[in-house]
Amino acid sequence: MNSTLPDLLNLRTVQVTRYVTPLREGGSLPALAEADDSFLYVLKFRGAGQGVKALIAELIGGEIARTLGFRVPELVFAELDEAFGRTEADEEIQDLLKFSTGLNLALHYLSGSITYDPAVTRPDPKLASQIVWLDGFLTNIDRTARNTNMLMWHKELWLIDHGASLYFHHSWDNWEEQASRPFAGIKDHVLLKWATELEQVNAEFNKLLTPEKIGQIVATIPDDWLLTDAFPGTPDETRDVYRRFLEIRLSSSLNFVNAAEDARKASF
Numbered sequence: 001m002n003s004t005l006p007d008l009l010n011l012r013t014v015q016v017t018r019y020v021t022p023l024r025e026g027g028s029l030p031a032l033a034e035a036d037d038s039f040l041y042v043l044k045f046r047g048a049g050q051g052v053k054a055l056i057a058e059l060i061g062g063e064i065a066r067t068l069g070f071r072v073p074e075l076v077f078a079e080l081d082e083a084f085g086r087t088e089a090d091e092e093i094q095d096l097l098k099f100s101t102g103l104n105l106a107l108h109y110l111s112g113s114i115t116y117d118p119a120v121t122r123p124d125p126k127l128a129s130q131i132v133w134l135d136g137f138l139t140n141i142d143r144t145a146r147n148t149n150m151l152m153w154h155k156e157l158w159l160i161d162h163g164a165s166l167y168f169h170h171s172w173d174n175w176e177e178q179a180s181r182p183f184a185g186i187k188d189h190v191l192l193k194w195a196t197e198l199e200q201v202n203a204e205f206n207k208l209l210t211p212e213k214i215g216q217i218v219a220t221i222p223d224d225w226l227l228t229d230a231f232p233g234t235p236d237e238t239r240d241v242y243r244r245f246l247e248i249r250l251s252s253s254l255n256f257v258n259a260a261e262d263a264r265k266a267s268f
Contacts, residue, residue, distance in 0.1 A: 009063060009220045013077040014106070016043065016084060022093065029096055032109060035078065041106035043078055044163065047099025052225040053170065054163035055105040060242065061138050061162025062107070063217045068134060068208055071158045077222070078106040103224050107160065116150035116157060118190060127157065128194035129201045132186065136256035137205075137249055138165035141185040148190050168245060172232045175241060179248035182259030193268045195260065202257045211247050218243045 014035035023030045023042065033043040046052050059075060066072045082101045088094040123131075131150075135143050142164035143149050149161040168178040186192060218239050226235035233241075249256075 009216060011075055011077055011220060013079060013103075014039075014041070015079045015081070016104075016106075019084070019088065019093070019097070029093065031093075033078070033106070035076075035106070040109040040111065041076065041078065042073075042109055042160075043104060043106045045080075045096055045100040046102065046104050046225070047096050050163070050170070051230070052228070053230065056169070056221055056225060056242070057138075057165040058105055058107075058161070058163045059221065060217055060246075061140065061165040062159075063220070064138065064209065064214075064246075065134055065159050065162070067213050067217070068130070068205055070130070070134070071153075071156055073110055073158065073160065074108040076106050076108070078104045080104055103222055110151055110153045110158060113151040113153035113158065116148050116152050118145075118148070118194075121152065121157075123157075123191055123194050125194050125196045126201070128191040129197040130205070131159070131191050132189055132195040132260055133198060133201045133205055133253075133257065134159075135165075135189060136183045136186050136260050137253065138162060139167055139183050139185070140165040141167065141188075143190055144188045145190045166242075166245075169242075172241070175245055176248060179245045180252040180255055183256045184259075186256065186260045187263040187267065189260075192260065192264050195264060198257050198260055202253055206250065206253060209250060211250075214246045214250070215243055218246070 014037055016033050017036050018034040020032040020034060023032055029045065029048055031043045033041055035041055044055055044058055046055055062072050062075050080097065080100050080102060084097055088097060140162060142161065151158045151160055168175050221239055223235040226238045231238040
């Protein structure tokens with residue numbers, strides 16, 4: 001990581017010691033893994049799917065959610081040794097491990113948690129509005145009825161899996177324009193129906209999520225993840241794009257808030 005950047009989040013780094021099991025089918029193949037601190041983690045691989053961009057979205061999205069007061073599993077950097085996958089019998093998983101050597105990202109495993117179901121636990125309007133605001137801000141397309149990406153753990157709601165957020169970084173064209181656009185995907189949000197306090201939440205979150213905090217979170221993106229042709233410049237230049245994108249999005253938050261309100265009124 002770039003040691004010249006101030007006020008990093010100081011996420012812990014663990015060494016992966018045991019691959020336990022893949023968690024679901026699909027291109028990303030996250031896994032349950034054990035680390036050298038004896039804890040279990042949901043491991044997100046740099047060699048899967050969208051690669052390090054998904055890890056960056058997970059890091060930024062998770063830590064912004066934590067800043068705003070949501071319950072989010074601890075995020076850690078996870079080192080994967082080059083020799084780790086050599087004994088893996090499954091060729092697909094072996095390739096995934098081989099291409100993920102180095103620094104990955106992992107979330108603390110919430111043992112015993114269950115998938116959040118709004119039909120079973122009706123969300124409070126304030127909490128629903130807060131989550132809808134977060135996902136509108138992050139342009140998170142992956143919090144739908146089909147896949148809520150929320151867990152109930154010890155009777156409390158936890159947010160997981162922000163890797164599909166910040167989709168602007170899959171095409172760097174017109175990123176400044178994209179930063180101020182409404183979020184069309186909000187119409188499919190699983191909690192939109194109950195998000196009746198967006199205006200109040202917008203005012204509160206604009207006070208909590210300061211440019212300084214955004215800068216601190218973005219500064220934590222490791223250089224190692226940014227040293228590829230998939231990014232527009234040097235690591236510092238790329239981090240600056242992320243920071244400016246988020247600052248513009250925050251300053252124009254009424255655009256996505258009003259779009260969410262319109263979508264809720266039109267659908268419900």
